[in-house]
Amino acid sequence: MGKLIVFEGTDGSGKSTQFSLLTERLRSMGKEFRTMVFPQYSEPSSSLIRMYLGGEFGTQPSDVNAYAASTFYAVDRFASYRKVWKQYYEEGGIMLSDRYTTSNAVHQASKVSEAERAAFFRWLYDFEYQKMELPRPDLVIYLDVPTELTGQLMRKREEQTNTGADIHEQHLDYLRLCRQTGLEAAEHYGWTIVHCAEEGKMRSIEDIHKEIFALVMAVLEEE
Numbered sequence: 001m002g003k004l005i006v007f008e009g010t011d012g013s014g015k016s017t018q019f020s021l022l023t024e025r026l027r028s029m030g031k032e033f034r035t036m037v038f039p040q041y042s043e044p045s046s047s048l049i050r051m052y053l054g055g056e057f058g059t060q061p062s063d064v065n066a067y068a069a070s071t072f073y074a075v076d077r078f079a080s081y082r083k084v085w086k087q088y089y090e091e092g093g094i095m096l097s098d099r100y101t102t103s104n105a106v107h108q109a110s111k112v113s114e115a116e117r118a119a120f121f122r123w124l125y126d127f128e129y130q131k132m133e134l135p136r137p138d139l140v141i142y143l144d145v146p147t148e149l150t151g152q153l154m155r156k157r158e159e160q161t162n163t164g165a166d167i168h169e170q171h172l173d174y175l176r177l178c179r180q181t182g183l184e185a186a187e188h189y190g191w192t193i194v195h196c197a198e199e200g201k202m203r204s205i206e207d208i209h210k211e212i213f214a215l216v217m218a219v220l221e222e223e
């Protein structure tokens with residue numbers, strides 16, 4: 001078997017930024033690996049996700065419960081694994097993934113009550129890794145950012161990309177909930193948390209990258 005390394009965090013936590021920095025660095029070292037990003041919106045396997053996000057099952061996120069919504073994202077990963085990377089991985093290939101099963105733990109678990117969360121976490125890993133036989137990650141890097149800073153970063157990104165969407169207070173409440181659920185998931189599953197802020201300020205992109213690079217190299221060098 002190969003290695004599977006996953007980047008996880010709430011929206012705006014810096015995943016894409018860190019993912020690109022890491023892949024550029026590994027490439028410049030001549031490492032052989034493949035990358036993937038979930039969900040795969042351009043693939044037919046994401047049809048149910050697109051119907052769900054398009055409001056075809058109801059306009060409120062709570063209209064589709066955490067278990068049903070999780071299955072939509074799981075089948076998208078199943079298709080990708082079976083069609084694209086199973087053989088490469090089984091022959092020892094290294095896969096780097098921006099989001100994975102872990103995203104259901106961050107985003108869907110926030111829909112279940114706190115009392116049910118541990119049961120949901122157990123169900124999710126059992127469903128994807130045991131029942132669907134998807135590979136289990138060797139390392140999950142969870143980027144943790146205080147919600148106030150995530151809001152600022154997302155505003156900045158929107159200015160840079162001219163998308164101009166507003167980050168409403170309601171959106172910040174949702175991010176706050178996802179951050180809390182993400183940290184609970186990280187503790188439950190033993191993910192590696194990278195604290196991206198210090199004393200109320202973001203650490204530099206390069207500083208966070210150094211920490212991530214060391215974590216990834218340690219896993220790649222394990223036999």
Ligand code: ADP
Nearest residue numbers: 011012013014015016017153157202203204205
């Ligand atoms: P994600 O992929 O998790 O949604 P991004 O990588 O797109 O997050 O980052 C969101 C925004 O924050 C981008 O504009 C990015 O340039 C900026 N950013 C990322 N990491 C940092 C950091 N450590 N300090 C300051 N800005 C950052």
